[in-house]
Amino acid sequence: MLRHPALRALGKIWRLLDRGDRWQLVGIGVLMLMGSIWEAVGVGLVLPFIAIIEKPERLNEILFWRQNNTPLTQGEEYEWLLTLSLAFGALYIFKNLFIAGSNYIQFKFLNEKQRKFSVLLLRSYLFKPYTFHLQNNTAKLIQNAKTETNNVFNQYLLPILVIISEFLIVLAIFSVIILANPFIAIIVIAALALLTYLFFKVFQRALRNLGAKRVHYEQHVVQAISQALGGIKEVKILGREKLFLDVYEENLIEDRKANFFLNFISQLPRSYFETLAVITIILIIVLTLVQHGSMAQVLPLISLFAAAAFRLMPSATRLMSSLNTAIFYAAAVDVVYDDILEARTFSTPALASSHSPPQPFRDRLELLDIYYSYPNTQRPALEGVSLTIKQGEMIGFVGSSGAGKTTIVDVILGLLTPSHGDIRVDGVSIYTNLSQWQRQIGYIPQSIYLSDDTLRRNIAFGLPDTTIDEEALLAAVHAAQLSTFVAGLPEGLDTIVGERGVRLSGGQRQRIGIARALYHNPGVLIMDEATAALDNQTEAGVMDAIQALSGEKTIIMIAHRLSTVMNCDRLYLMANGKVAATGTYTELIEHSPEFRAMAKGYETPPSA
Known part of the structure; x- marks a missing residue:
């Protein structure tokens, strides 16, 4: 049983790795074992090498194959000493090159796995149901996909590998000094x-x-930055800079406290083990003098222990520092484990769904007895909604806030799945192949997301330059009545439109949103209060562009x-998740008191 949290985290990582990854990890373990053996050999050769340097005549004992046991001359001793010195140096060069190569393979493995799981996690989030994103903070998801996956491999698994490597080295070196002098070695090792x-x-x-606290506060740090910069206009107008800065600083202070403690503790082993090394050398000298009574007799042995201490001190320091780091960052594994485990179930065909052909829509779109409730709510957002939209119609959903307008559109979009009922296009349920239905839709939200990129890329949205259809792009620009605006741009x-389209007017942003929705030439255009933030004149211009598409495309609008x-050909008045009334604008004015109250202040349309 892996009872310690740091060990349980290691077990979780092992379960996340596929068979190929596990074999790579085993291979890295073998390289570590070989590296520890070379370290032990390097330390173990110190004793005979020092002994020969001290008394070159000992070469006669080593070179037992020489005929007649003829003693070496002084010149021959010099040649052998030179040869052995060069061999000793070459051994250390080879050892260190081997360890450097092992480290290269190790770091390459870790960085590749971090990249793999980061992409896997983001892929999982992108393919989660829309309700998942309604319930989860974006800053947390960014933190998990980018920061925590890095921490799992480079701040947790890397220290674990260092611990294993250094432990094997320590074990191998201890084996050498036990063979040299078991009594002293056992006392030193036990202490x-x-x-x-x-x-x-x-x-x-x-x-x-503190590791668990770090996860919590880092997520809030990212969230504070995102909120402050994401709403910078309101922040500046309302003078809330200091309030947002205070929230950011409060979380950052706690986050830095946790990291400060880790950094402080990670530096302690060096001083701790350096002190222990000096005390150990003194203890060895005292014990060997007690055993042998003469320094001359034990100089090679003391040299061996000194060499071992010289090599053990950095190993022990790295071992303890890595252990501290692994314990601190073990919480990162817990944070992303379930998400990564689930992400591994996604298959390549799911990614290919964005290339599915649109579902044919030639006759009608039907909502049949639709019920929907948001997670963790008692009251249904939609209750028994049934309606039919003919191909080429322009339909509007109206009603007070919370009436169910946005929910019904999100259900039509396929973002929300009803708990009861069905949506059918030409008699075929959209849920038989939801992605094909979504390829048929062009969506225009109230707030158009624009990246800090070219107008071309914002309209084609997400497509690489090599796959952008220039003809479709120009057609979308023309249909959105953007041609004159584009022609006037240098x-x-x-x-470049600027982040979130800050260099554009509200009307220009909405027209870009319309062009984006039309780029794929969808059969259905859905507007989610797309003109709510515009002034009357700009709104009229945008609506002219939309109404020019009426009859050619099916248009569904949510209107404030x-x-x-x-x-519109027909309006649906929503109230408490139900269709309260339906008809043309004029018909609802005549027959619906609630609609008349809403329409107060607006002029009725002129008769045809």
């Missing part, structure tokens, strides 16, 4: 093990708790201002 355990025990609980369609739906 070091006890002191290391005490050091670990003192800090591990605090590190674990760079035309290659003009009734002036935008006066020319």
